Amino acid sequence: MRVLVAEDDLVSERLLTHLLIKWGHEVIVARSGREAWEAFERDEDIQLVISDWMMPELDGIEFVRRVRAAARPGYVYFILLTAKTQREDLLTGMEAGADDFITKPFDAAELRVRLGAGERIVRLEHALAEQNRRMRRDLEAAAAIQRSLLPPAPPEVAGYRFAWRFLPCDLVAGDILCVHRLDESTMALYVLDVSGHGVPAAMLSVALSRALEPMPVRDGLVKRWTSEPPHYLIAEPREVLGELNQRFPMASQGNLYHTGIYATLDLASRRITMSRSGHPLPLLIRGGCGEFLAVDGGLPAGMYPEMDYGQTTCQLQSGDRLYLYSDGLTEAMDARGEMFGEEQLAAAMTEFAGQPLEETLSEVLRRVHAMTGEEGLSDDVTLLALEVL
Structure with missing residues (x-):
């Protein structure tokens, strides 16, 4: 020595x-x-x-x-x-x-x-x-794998614009999001948030993401294979969350549960159908006003195997912006323990509604970071946005 x-x-x-x-x-x-x-x-x-x-x-x-x-x-x-x-x-x-x-x-x-x-x-x-x-x-390798499950870029869809932000509070996250096509006329969007932090939560979020891949297989959650053309059926959002609840019970997941919001968007009619499993309400910005939509659903997934989830269908219109997010956004705290909250979120989204969608997300997150200061984020923050053109 x-x-x-x-x-x-x-x-x-x-x-x-x-x-x-x-x-x-x-x-x-x-x-x-x-x-x-x-x-x-x-x-x-x-x-x-x-x-x-x-x-x-x-x-x-x-x-x-x-x-x-x-x-x-x-x-x-x-x-x-x-x-x-x-x-x-x-x-x-x-x-x-x-x-x-x-x-x-x-x-x-x-x-x-x-x-x-x-x-x-x-x-x-x-x-x-x-x-x-x-x-x-x-952990860095695991984080890279987790990031690879996110959309590589917002999808380009005529008449719509998408944007998202994914901010883990650690190297790996319990949050996961996705937006992708189910077929030529239907998009799927979701945000999931696993309880806890670290590797166990991240592993479950990866498993959930894999389960939601839109492959038409016999036991698929999102698209189920059938013998009749087009050889698949698109599952209703309430069915998707019900299946996640059944397949990922707390007892077999290290007592971890997860919240989520899952939606299908009919591109032609602009009708979006959503279901929630204990997740924050989505925020709709329309005509300069913000409204948290009372989307039907149920308790966090994994708690009660027999949970029956509801769903809600909304008619979107040109100029609408819809935001799905995890509670790490609204529960971000300043040094005094005061949360960012739904009221500030709605006010910020309304204030920046005239800016491009990507810039709106950046401005809101800058405001959150300014609030948390040196303390930083104590939970993962995920934000998924949809704009109707």
């Missing part, structure tokens, strides 16, 4: 250096606090420091404070050499950042034991750091 010895007493320094080399360590010597700090700044491989308390130019207390304030990878174990034995002095050293103390004149056997403890802590910290790096690489 690479050890920095900061000691202005020549006899003590040579004895320390001799013992450390004998025990297999690589030693760097500094004979003042200033020299020790300069050596520490130059050498990022130093893993352990043994420093005298009383030194010229920079004492051991200030030195350890600087070490703790330094931005460098890995933990540095710091031992103070001192003739001080008062409780207040030891507390001062520990508050500054020292890990251990050795009383001068020191005993070689005691020094070796305390060094061993320091080595174990440093090696453990390095092992944990490597494990965290591997975990982060795995």
Whole structure:
């Protein structure tokens, strides 16, 4: 292990250096606090420091404070050499950042034991750091997979415009969204929000997204294969949420449930049919006014296997904007614990209704970020928008 010895007493320094080399360590010597700090700044491989308390130019207390304030990878174990034995002095050293103390004149056997403890802590910290790096690489790979399930770009559909935002509060998210064609005349839109955070919630959101793929298969949730042309039937939104409720019960999903809103849009008639499973109400902006639509549905999916979901059909018209979102948007909080809320959401969407759809989403999220400040988002935020041209 690479050890920095900061000691202005020549006899003590040579004895320390001799013992450390004998025990297999690589030693760097500094004979003042200033020299020790300069050596520490130059050498990022130093893993352990043994420093005298009383030194010229920079004492051991200030030195350890600087070490703790330094931005460098890995933990540095710091031992103070001192003739001080008062409780207040030891507390001062520990508050500054020292890990251990050795009383001068020191005993070689005691020094070796305390060094061993320091080595174990440093090696453990390095092992944990490597494990965290591997975990982060795995999470980044999982996040990339999750992002690949999102629409690569808003679909281009005559007479309509779509836009979306997906903001995980961690590397991976419990939210998921999609907008895609079911056939030439029908679009599907959904936003789902899995309870909890982290990997379990993200894994369930990915499973839900896969289950909602619009492939015409016999047991498909969205499109069911039939022997008669066109060889599929498009499921009603209430049927889709009912099937998700049946297929993903809490008991088999680590006690995770999910909320969601699922909609089918008839492109020719501009009629949209929606169903909710405990999800926030969609927001309709029409003629400069905002209205939260009382869409029928049921409880969050996964709670009650026999839940019967309702649905609501709305007639859209030219100029309408419809917003589906997760509760991470309305429940975003400022430092005082006040939420963004539905009222502010409706006011912001109405205020920016004259701007392009993409810019409207950006403006609303800028307002949310300004509100949360340094605290940042505490939950995933998903926002899916539909505009009728």
